[in-house]
Structures are given as C-alpha cells and as structure tokens.
Amino acid sequence: MMHPFSYAKVADVDDALAAGRRGGRYIAGGTTLVDLMRENVERPAELVDITALPLREVTATSGGGLRIGALVSMADAAAHPKVRATYPVVAQALELSASAQLRNMATIGGNIMQRTRCTYFRDVTAACNKRRPGSGCAALDGFNRGHAILGASDQCVATHPSDVAVAFAALEATVHLLGPDGERRVAFADFLLQPGGTPHQEQALRPGELIYAVEIPAHPRPLKSGYLKVRDRQSYEFALTSAAVALHVRGGVIRAAKVAAGGVGAVPWKLPAVERLLVGERPSEALWAEAAVRAADGARPLRHNRFKIELLKRTVERQLRIVGGMK
Numbered sequence: 001m002m003h004p005f006s007y008a009k010v011a012d013v014d015d016a017l018a019a020g021r022r023g024g025r026y027i028a029g030g031t032t033l034v035d036l037m038r039e040n041v042e043r044p045a046e047l048v049d050i051t052a053l054p055l056r057e058v059t060a061t062s063g064g065g066l067r068i069g070a071l072v073s074m075a076d077a078a079a080h081p082k083v084r085a086t087y088p089v090v091a092q093a094l095e096l097s098a099s100a101q102l103r104n105m106a107t108i109g110g111n112i113m114q115r116t117r118c119t120y121f122r123d124v125t126a127a128c129n130k131r132r133p134g135s136g137c138a139a140l141d142g143f144n145r146g147h148a149i150l151g152a153s154d155q156c157v158a159t160h161p162s163d164v165a166v167a168f169a170a171l172e173a174t175v176h177l178l179g180p181d182g183e184r185r186v187a188f189a190d191f192l193l194q195p196g197g198t199p200h201q202e203q204a205l206r207p208g209e210l211i212y213a214v215e216i217p218a219h220p221r222p223l224k225s226g227y228l229k230v231r232d233r234q235s236y237e238f239a240l241t242s243a244a245v246a247l248h249v250r251g252g253v254i255r256a257a258k259v260a261a262g263g264v265g266a267v268p269w270k271l272p273a274v275e276r277l278l279v280g281e282r283p284s285e286a287l288w289a290e291a292a293v294r295a296a297d298g299a300r301p302l303r304h305n306r307f308k309i310e311l312l313k314r315t316v317e318r319q320l321r322i323v324g325g326m327k
Contacts, residue, residue, distance in 0.1 A: 020208035063218030070109030156199030170260035179209035239263030292317035
C-alpha cells in the first residue's frame, strides 16, 4: 500500500529548485522511484515532476566531448548519432540495460540515481543499513551471490546496478548540478559514494540539487570503446560482471586506456591498475591477460560470490581483446 503524497509538475528550473528546497523528490521517468514507493521502501511526501524542463539535448563540447542532458531517455541517448560515433561504450551500455519499454521511459539522470537491486534492501522486513541506518545488513550472512566484492564495507555489500554509470566512470565523466547555491560540477568518481559507515548516503548531492547533465570529456583520437555485460540470462538482467573499455592506440602503442567494471562494486569500479599496465605497451594477447589479472585487486568476496573474482578477470580480458582488435 502506497503512502499519501502530493504531486507538482514544474515548468522551469527555478520552480523545480524551489520545490527541491522544501524537500520535494524529483521524478522524471519514475522507473525506479515509483517501484520503491509501491514496495514502501521510499515514502516521499512530495513528488516534483521535472519532465517539462529543457534538459533533453545531446551536444558536442569543444575538443570532442559530449554533454548529455539529464532528461534524455536511455533509448534516445543510445540511438543518438553523436553518442554512437564518439563513444560506442555508452551506447552499448545503454542498449544492454533493462527492457526496450523501460529504456524509452528512463532518463540518464534517473539511471545514475537508481538505487540497488539488493533483495534485502527491497524487503522492508529485512535488516538494511541503506534503507534504515543502524539496522544491520542481512546480506552479509544471507544469500550474497550478486553482491559486491569491491568497495563494500561491514555496513553494506550491495552493488550499484547501472550499466551506463560504468561507462561514465571509465570515461571520467562529470555530473553537472543545479541547486540553491548555483551551478556545481562533480567528477563522476566522486558523485556515487562508497558505503563506508553511511550506506544510506549514496550520492554527493546537496539538499535540493538537480542533475542537469552528464558531460564526457574529450579523449584523444582515434578511440575505440565498448561494453561487455555478463549476466545469468541475456534478457533483462543485471550484471554479474561487466567491463567498459576505451583504448587510444597510435603507432602500434597504447597511448591511453580507460577501464571500469560493473556488477562487482558498491559503485562502478574504475580499474587504474589495469590502465597503468596497458599504457605504453603494444597490444597483445599476453598483455590483455597480464592486465586483466589486476582487475580484482583488493577484492573481498563473500560466501556466495567468490566466483566473481575469476569472472571479473575473464570479462576484462575478453573486452580488452575485443576493443583492442584481437578477439
């Protein structure tokens, strides 16, 4: 049974920020928030419909970067010629997310804000520090096959579910915010928060702030990129592991490498150790295998997800081969 709430549709950014200041929750596609409200996981007093705001453009930035408006749908972003031509890893991550119907509704801003699919988080009878701080984490001693092996804590071991967030993490994107104090930019690596001792604090948003765009910086060209997702079934399933890879190869040498993993971390997990091993080297099967070993550095598996360590290494190695041109 859903709890009573008020609803307001805003026409401009100023009205949206005013509603945010009084505690309203922003909603666009609603593909996550409405579900959580139905399950009584979320109980906002006010919903602020922001679908009329002018945040639906994909634009090129100077030097070859891209800015994607927060209200661009996942489907439109994946199909956009600039996204497909410039950063295929983003388009592929979006196309491997959810169902076609959900991709038509869900937005880029909402996607990176979505909350974990941990079954204990969504079961209001289970202990969950993310849902009710101080109540404990049922996943620690429960069935934790799908949970995090990187970036978790003794307070929370849930994974972040977004696919495109993994691509944004690899490409070192920036989140553009508007709030009561004006405009602010936050590096994607700092936007999604690791649980630590405060797992209920999931994003670096200040009260009333609104996401208005995600910007991917310019990267050296030519740049080959792609996204690989490993899951239990091919249709509408969240990742057990995934890998977003972008490589700049010039003169037969890897000049730049951007790599991140999904399905294994409390947040999309950048892999700097893998990147460092690649830069300055010539592509080879031996190099991909050597670099992929470092993908699981620091992993802390749980009772049921130790398999993710080897699966992560193999996923990263396979995607390095695909993007690097050695399938």
